[in-house]
Amino acid sequence: MTTCKGAVSRRSLLAAAGAAALPGGGHAQPAAFPSRPIRVVSPYTPGGGTDTTARLIAPVMQEVLGQPIVVENRAGAGGSIGAAVVAAAPPDGHTLLLDALGHVVNPHLLRNLPFDYATAFAPVSLITVLPQILVVPPNLPVASLAEFVAWCRARPGQLAYGSSGNATGSHLASVLFLRETGLDLAHVPYRGGSAVLPDLIAGSVVFAFATVNSASQLVRDGRLKALAVASDTRVSSLPDVPTMATAGYPAVLVDEWNGLYAPAGTPAPVLARLHAAVRQALETPAVRDRFAQIGAVTRGTPPGEFTRYVAAQREMVGRLVRDANITVE
Numbered sequence: 001m002t003t004c005k006g007a008v009s010r011r012s013l014l015a016a017a018g019a020a021a022l023p024g025g026g027h028a029q030p031a032a033f034p035s036r037p038i039r040v041v042s043p044y045t046p047g048g049g050t051d052t053t054a055r056l057i058a059p060v061m062q063e064v065l066g067q068p069i070v071v072e073n074r075a076g077a078g079g080s081i082g083a084a085v086v087a088a089a090p091p092d093g094h095t096l097l098l099d100a101l102g103h104v105v106n107p108h109l110l111r112n113l114p115f116d117y118a119t120a121f122a123p124v125s126l127i128t129v130l131p132q133i134l135v136v137p138p139n140l141p142v143a144s145l146a147e148f149v150a151w152c153r154a155r156p157g158q159l160a161y162g163s164s165g166n167a168t169g170s171h172l173a174s175v176l177f178l179r180e181t182g183l184d185l186a187h188v189p190y191r192g193g194s195a196v197l198p199d200l201i202a203g204s205v206v207f208a209f210a211t212v213n214s215a216s217q218l219v220r221d222g223r224l225k226a227l228a229v230a231s232d233t234r235v236s237s238l239p240d241v242p243t244m245a246t247a248g249y250p251a252v253l254v255d256e257w258n259g260l261y262a263p264a265g266t267p268a269p270v271l272a273r274l275h276a277a278v279r280q281a282l283e284t285p286a287v288r289d290r291f292a293q294i295g296a297v298t299r300g301t302p303p304g305e306f307t308r309y310v311a312a313q314r315e316m317v318g319r320l321v322r323d324a325n326i327t328v329e
Helices: 010-020 049-065 077-087 102-109 145-153 169-181 193-202 212-220 268-282 285-293 303-324
Strands: 038-042 069-073 095-099 121-130 132-136 160-163 186-189 208-211 225-229 256-263
Touching: 038 049, 038 077, 049 069, 049 095, 049 121, 049 256, 049 268, 049 285, 077 095, 077 102, 077 121, 077 256, 095 121, 102 303, 121 268, 121 303, 132 169, 132 212, 145 225, 160 169, 160 193, 160 208, 169 186, 169 208, 169 303, 193 208, 193 212, 208 212, 212 225, 256 268, 256 303, 268 285, 268 303
Parallel strands: 038 069, 038 095, 160 186
Antiparallel strands: 095 256, 121 256, 132 208, 132 225
């Protein structure tokens, strides 16, 4: 049997077609992402700010990604238990971490961690920023931050401030404020932001940094007095309260915040798809409005920008921890 010149066999055609379908001439393509349900680990207790953030964005993200998203609380050890779960997960985008300021605090305070916060994660997106406000008792005879600083200077060794706990955002903002003003006040740590407010209202401590969500209504009711916002912009719920920069202390800038991470080594296209889903969730009116109600400013920054943000935050927190000799038991 003879064949015409240039003819090819059916087997050759099939082989060629198969090779053409594979990039690199025969290497298998990775499975489409996502290929199964996604787990978002919230490393704190249910009902807190980080958990609320995760559960607000998850429904929209799962619609965008086409797979269920399950939020799992793995609390303990300042958030490091949940973080360890994600650090050890396969870098395929199906196990994620939604963490808070503790993500950059823990490396400076916790010893013998089974992972390195700086190298174990691939930042996906900064989700929200929660501004903090310096609040004082309502009967304090001051009307501005300058007057408050002068009032404290006139009472050396007599005053104390409260915080939501050692090495929390509230504590770190206070340390930075005291450093910039040269004031020396005793620190009284409480178990959470809501615990300090009754003593602050009563005057047992003379100032605290509180999130907008926890302080705004108390300020509007006249039960607390707000002097400055430790953020780069004023907050919509208290538009008359100046920023620290406006009040003369531009270095006092410590926000609470929440961000999404994947395990290190997760492919860039997967990170980009996750970021796009976060952005779509934050642009959804119902989600955006709910965040506004709790005093959170939505961000949705891309992975590269968020990576730089985390590095700068880690450096800033490290300086504060060292300068103030902050430790945890």
